[in-house]
Amino acid sequence: MRLRKEPDTMQEEDILLIARVSDALAHPARIKIFRFIMNANRDRKKICNKDVVEAFDYSQATISQHIKKLVTSGLLEVQKSDRFSYYYANLGVLMKYLDATKKFPPTV
Amino acid sequence: MRLRKEPDTMQEEDILLIARVSDALAHPARIKIFRFIMNANRDRKKICNKDVVEAFDYSQATISQHIKKLVTSGLLEVQKSDRFSYYYANLGVLMKYLDATKKFPPTV
DNA sequence: TTAATATATCGCCTATTAACAATACATGAG
DNA sequence: CTCATGTATTGTTAATAGGCGATATATTAA
Numbered sequence: 136m137r138l139r140k141e142p143d144t145m146q147e148e149d150i151l152l153i154a155r156v157s158d159a160l161a162h163p164a165r166i167k168i169f170r171f172i173m174n175a176n177r178d179r180k181k182i183c184n185k186d187v188v189e190a191f192d193y194s195q196a197t198i199s200q201h202i203k204k205l206v207t208s209g210l211l212e213v214q215k216s217d218r219f220s221y222y223y224a225n226l227g228v229l230m231k232y233l234d235a236t237k238k239f240p241p242t243v
Numbered sequence: 244m245r246l247r248k249e250p251d252t253m254q255e256e257d258i259l260l261i262a263r264v265s266d267a268l269a270h271p272a273r274i275k276i277f278r279f280i281m282n283a284n285r286d287r288k289k290i291c292n293k294d295v296v297e298a299f300d301y302s303q304a305t306i307s308q309h310i311k312k313l314v315t316s317g318l319l320e321v322q323k324s325d326r327f328s329y330y331y332a333n334l335g336v337l338m339k340y341l342d343a344t345k346k347f348p349p350t351v
Numbered sequence: 352t353t354a355a356t357a358t359a360t361c362g363c364c365t366a367t368t369a370a371c372a373a374t375a376c377a378t379g380a381g
Numbered sequence: 382c383t384c385a386t387g388t389a390t391t392g393t394t395a396a397t398a399g400g401c402g403a404t405a406t407a408t409t410a411a
Contacts, residue, residue, distance in 0.1 A: 145278065150271050150275065153268055154271045154274060157265040157268040158265070160261055160262065166261055184388055193370080194371055195388075196373090201369090204368095218386070220389090229347055237341070240338075241281050241282050291357080292359090293356090293357065301400080301401090302402080303358075304360085304361095305401070307358065307359060309399090326407070326409055328357080353411085354409100354410080355409085357406100357407085358408105361404070362402090362403085363403105366399080367396100368395100370396105373392085377386100378386085379387100380383100
């Protein structure tokens with residue numbers, strides 16, 4: 136495998152980010168919910184809680200809890216409008232997470 | 244940000260891998276322990292439980308538990324020899340995890 | 352054989368997770 | 382205003398996480 140040639144630059148900040156986002160992604164349902172919302176955003180579709188409940192086989196309460204965890208991690212954002220909560224994937228947080236994990240492979 | 248141009252190829256297998264490894268990386272101590280062992284491997288140093296205990300401010304029992312979780316996820320492997328348990332980072336699992344997470348960004 | 356060392360596991364505690372039904376809380380519709 | 386609807390929260394239960402001291406187990410050293 137290829138190893139990084141740059142110096143080891145993973146900082147405490149990176150470690151905390153990885154831990155926080157990993158905690159949010161540690162359940163298959165949350166990975167799927169996050170991707171469902173992210174892909175809907177790409178198609179310019181607004182996604183509310185009800186849409187997610189209908190797309191997955193979990194109760195409304197459970198979906199709300201999973202989404203809450205995704206919001207806490209920063210991966211999702213909420214915008215309340217009308218009587219709905221619309222969710223949006225925060226691609227910046229996703230990218231920071233992916234960049235941080237790139238620093239895992241050991242330097243040579 | 245740049246988006247992937249390839250079709251969406253994240254499969255159930257990828258999702259389960261990400262969930263499993265993310266669960267292992269969901270605690271800062273485990274990220275640090277994993278990196279400690281991975282970097283020692285790079286320097287051809289053998290790392291046993293005691294080495295990890297001395298490097299971090301946790302009890303031997305707690306370190307053993309964290310390492311157990313890393314082993315369960317596949318990120319670490321154990322080789323028992325003498326009266327020691329030597330740990331090795333499984334870079335293949337790490338790479339598979341990093342490859343799977345690359346499939347997160349939505350296709351365009 | 353006995354003592355020392357290394358590691359895993361047990362027991363205990365507290366906190367959190369995960370799931371759900373039920374309820375509370377908004378806010379828009381009639 | 383009242384009702385219906387969407388969403389968040391509460392309460393419950395079972396399971397898991399996270400920490401540690403103590404113990405069990407295994408193996409090496411003396």
